[in-house]
Amino acid sequence: MKTIKIKIPATTANFGSGFDVLGAALKLYNEIEVAYEFTNSRVHELKIEIIGEGKDTLPKNEKNVVLQAMKTVFRICKTVPPAYKLRLINHIPLSRGIGSSASARLGGIVAANELCRKKLSEDEIIQIVSKLEGHPDNVVPSYFGGLCICNFDGNNVKYTKVKMPFDLKAVLCIPDFELSTDKARNILPKTIPHKDAVFNSSRVALFMSAIIQKKYELLSIAMEDKLHQPYRKKLIPGMDDVFNSAKKSGVYGVCISGSGPSILAISNENSAVKIGMAMQKAFFGHRITSKYIICDFDNNGIQISK
C-alpha cells in the first residue's frame, strides 16, 4: 500500500472588522492519511479511523465530510479511485470557530486530487471547497497559509494573500461548548445601518495596513466591529468580560474567532500567557470552563507528503 499524508491548518476568520472577508492560518493542524492500492476489484470495504477531536462523534460511514469531499473530486474528475482507507488525526476542536469543517473538506478534496494525479488546479480546488463550505475566509488561508483577503459572490471567490508577521501570537481561548456556524449566522440581522458599514470598512482597511506596516498599536481599533459581534455575543456568555480581561492584560487586539465561540487575542510573545489565563478566568466567572492555546500563524498552508 502507498500512503499520502495531508496536513491542513486551522484558521481564524474575520479578525473582528473583516467579517466574511479576512482569515489567517494557524500552526494547529488536522492530518489526513490515505493508504491506497490499485486493485482489479471494484468492491472496496469502507474504512475510516478517527483519532483525536470527534473520534467518538464524527461519522465513520458515507456521511463523513472528508469522504464526501473526496467523492466529489472523483466525480468531477471522472476517475475511478483505487482502494483506499482513511486515518483522520484531528487536533482542531470542532464547532469552535477555528475552521475544523473547512479543514476537513479541503483536506478531502486535496487528498482525492492527489489520487487523481492533480487534475484540479489550485484555483479549481479553492472554488470547489469554497462553494461546498460557504466560507472562503476559512478555506483560502487553510490552503495558502498567511492572511487572506476573500471576495465571494456565492459562486466565485477572488483572493489575495499577505504573510502574517512572525512576531505576532494568536491566543485562542476555547470554551467547552460548541456553537454551529448556522446558529451564529441566523442571529445576524438582514440589514445594518449605513454608519455601521462605514465603521467596519474603515477598520478592515486599517487592519490590513497595520499588519503590513507592523503598526500593532492600531490593531485594537482595527479589530472593532459592528456587523456581527454585537449580535453574536448573546450566544457567548461573558464575551464582553473576556474581551476586557484581554485588553487589561496587554493585548494588541481581541475578537471572536470566526463565528465563535472561541475568542482570539493577538499579542506579542511576552503577554500571551497572561492574556490566555485572564480570558480563561473571565469565562470561568460566567461558569464557562475553557482552555487557551498559544499559536503562531502559519504562512505555508496545506502540506502534502507521500
Ligand code: HSE
Ligand atoms: N465569516 C464566517 C462567519 C466564518 O463569521 O460566519 C465562519 O467560519
